[in-house]
Amino acid sequence: MMAPVEFTNILENVRVALEQDDVDRAKLLLDTLAPARAETTLAEAIGDLDLAEQAELLPQLEWSEAADVLEYLDEDEAAQIAARLRVADLSEMLNEMAPDEAADILLDLDLVQAHAALEAMVESKAALVRPLLKHKDDTAGGRMTTELPILRRWMSVNQAITYLRNRSLDDDDHYYLYVVDRDRELIGVVGLRELIISHPNVTIGTIMNREVIQVTTSTDQRTCAQLISRYELFSLPVVDDAGHLVGVITHDDLVEVIEDEATEDLYAMANVSADSDLDVFSPWPVMVRKRLPWLFLNLCTAFFASFVISRFEATIAEVAILAVFQSIVAGLGGNSGTQTLAIIIRGIALGQLELRQARGTVLREIGLAVFHGICIGVCVGLIAWFWKGIPMLGVVIALAVIGNFVIASIAGTLVPLTLRKLGMDPALASSIFLTATTDSLGFALFLGLATAFLPYLK
Numbered sequence: 474m475m476a477p478v479e480f481t482n483i484l485e486n487v488r489v490a491l492e493q494d495d496v497d498r499a500k501l502l503l504d505t506l507a508p509a510r511a512e513t514t515l516a517e518a519i520g521d522l523d524l525a526e527q528a529e530l531l532p533q534l535e536w537s538e539a540a541d542v543l544e545y546l547d548e549d550e551a552a553q554i555a556a557r558l559r560v561a562d563l564s565e566m567l568n569e570m571a572p573d574e575a576a577d578i579l580l581d582l583d584l585v586q587a588h589a590a591l592e593a594m595v596e597s598k599a600a601l602v603r604p605l606l607k608h609k610d611d612t613a614g615g616r617m618t619t620e621l622p623i624l625r626r627w628m629s630v631n632q633a634i635t636y637l638r639n640r641s642l643d644d645d646d647h648y649y650l651y652v653v654d655r656d657r658e659l660i661g662v663v664g665l666r667e668l669i670i671s672h673p674n675v676t677i678g679t680i681m682n683r684e685v686i687q688v689t690t691s692t693d694q695r696t697c698a699q700l701i702s703r704y705e706l707f708s709l710p711v712v713d714d715a716g717h718l719v720g721v722i723t724h725d726d727l728v729e730v731i732e733d734e735a736t737e738d739l740y741a742m743a744n745v746s747a748d749s750d751l752d753v754f755s756p757w758p759v760m761v762r763k764r765l766p767w768l769f770l771n772l773c774t775a776f777f778a779s780f781v782i783s784r785f786e787a788t789i790a791e792v793a794i795l796a797v798f799q800s801i802v803a804g805l806g807g808n809s810g811t812q813t814l815a816i817i818i819r820g821i822a823l824g825q826l827e828l829r830q831a832r833g834t835v836l837r838e839i840g841l842a843v844f845h846g847i848c849i850g851v852c853v854g855l856i857a858w859f860w861k862g863i864p865m866l867g868v869v870i871a872l873a874v875i876g877n878f879v880i881a882s883i884a885g886t887l888v889p890l891t892l893r894k895l896g897m898d899p900a901l902a903s904s905i906f907l908t909a910t911t912d913s914l915g916f917a918l919f920l921g922l923a924t925a926f927l928p929y930l931k
Contacts, residue, residue: 524550528557531566540569543578552581560586564593572598573618573726576605580615604719613697614690616727617711617720624652624663626678630671633663648707651718652681659685659710659718687712690719698727774909778803781913785920792930794861795923798870802919805849806877806911813838813885814903821893835886842882846875865929873919877911880918884910 490498531539531554543551543566555563555578567575567590575594579587579602591599591606601619608614622640624633633650650668652661661681671680687710688697701709701724711720782789782799789795817834854871858864888910889903923930 524553524557527554531558532562536565537569540566544570544574548577548581552578556582556586560589560593563590567591567602568595568598571618572601572605572620573616573720575602576615577610579606580610608690611694612690613688613692613694613709613711613722614720616694616697617690617722618726619720621721622650623657623718624650624677624681626652626654626660626676626681628677629673630668630675630677630680631673633668633677634673649710651685651710651721652677653718657717659687659712659716661685662710685710688722689714694727697722701727770905771908774905774912777909778912778916781916782920785916785924788920788924788927791927792923794863794866795920795930798857798866799916799919801853802870802873802877803912803915805853805874806881806915807908809842809845809878810881810885810907810911811904813842813882814889814907817886817889818903821889831887831890834890835883838882838886839879842878843875846878849878850874863930865926869922869926869930870919873915873922876918877915880914881907881911 531542534542543555546554555566558566563586567578570578575598579591582590591602594602604619605615605617610616622637624636628636637650648665650663650665651659652663654660661678661683662685663677663681667680686700686704686706688700690711690713692711697709700706701722707724709722710718711722713719850871850873853874854867856867857870858867884907885903888906892903
């Protein structure tokens with residue numbers, strides 16, 4: 474087995490060779506690696522070059538190697554490289570790619586280039602790609618591949634095995650084999666294991682499982698990922714509205730989906746546009762366009778919180794020390810609500826939580842909030858008391874902390890569930906609404922209690 478240091482040295486030499494446009498030397502270096510790692514190493518090395526160099530280098534490779542590189546690279550990066558390629562070169566690479574991978578790249582190109590590349594492809598390959606272009610990229614139809622083996626229930630096990638051998642199955646084919654009727658309606662599924670251990674003369678209809686977990690072409694990719702994860706599936710069949718089998722999604726097709734959804738939620742919770750695809754190297758104007766609107770929305774909520782404080786100017790004027798502690802109440806409530814928000818959004822993302830479960834979830838979170846609020850509130854109250862020597866100040870701030878924890882738990886639960894019910898991304902604006910709620914109501918609660926007990930705070 475090759476040592477990590479040796480592998481790293483070879484990878485660095487491959488990169489240097491590619492930078493010098495010495496493709497032959499790069500290939501000789503790759504030949505020293507295990508075949509299973511050579512394609513990955515080539516993609517990693519090419520991925521370190523800039524887009525112009527990548528677009529210049531790819532046509533110099535074997536078409537199958539170039540296709541492997543495009544499939545390995547991030548989807549957005551692959552699309553940017555493809556946009557720089559000549560139509561003739563791009564079509565040759567697309568011919569070597571799986572239909573779903575080719576469709577993903579075409580969907581990310583402008584219509585003129587995509588149409589030209591599709592027309593230049595081999596017709597047998599283009600015929601497999603065209604149906605995929607009718608569906609949105611973030612649906613089962615957009616993620617599926619139409620190239621899959623299918624069985625008929627009248628086949629014997631021996632006939633099915635012979636059929637599979639003649640197809641020369643590769644690594645991308647599936648552990649599950651789907652059974653259709655004469656109209657291609659999905660009627661069952663057979664695992665490779667069951668096929669191998671069954672008697673050669675037994676029919677597929679005898680050993681197939683008629684209970685098939687399936688999705689339609691319009692099913693959201695997040696739902697597909699949840700189903701594959703929940704039922705520990707290797708693949709998921711995709712049918713049209715009439716129940717006809719049109720494709721299949723394998724578990725590895727959804728790994729990127731899970732990563733994308735997680736990234737989208739992180740962006741959204743940070744109040745960055747969920748479709749921004751920002752990173753530290755994004756152009757300055759793009760960063761401004763995607764982030765500034767959310768900051769303006771935050772500005773509006775901040776002014777509302779300031780308006781709440783302004784309603785208690787007289788109270789603060791009489792007991793100035795209140796200004797010191799009001800941010801503690803709001804900050805603690807916001808942090809508590811963020812914990813609840815993270816748990817709820819994760820539950821929604823994993824398909825564990827729906828709006829109909831809101832009542833029980835809210836009650837549980839309120840119970841936790843009261844317990845946490847008492848623990849933290851008493852601690853903060855005692856500190857305030859001993860610091861300023863005003864017992865009632867400790868009582869007021871303790872009660873305000875407990876109350877704001879309860880408010881935060883309710884908002885942290887109901888906001889994402891409500892957004893989900895409205896068909897919106899539950900992470901998109903949750904943090905903004907949560908912060909606005911815990912700040913505004915936290916200030917109102919603390920200063921309102923202080924106003925009520927004002928004679929005891931002087």
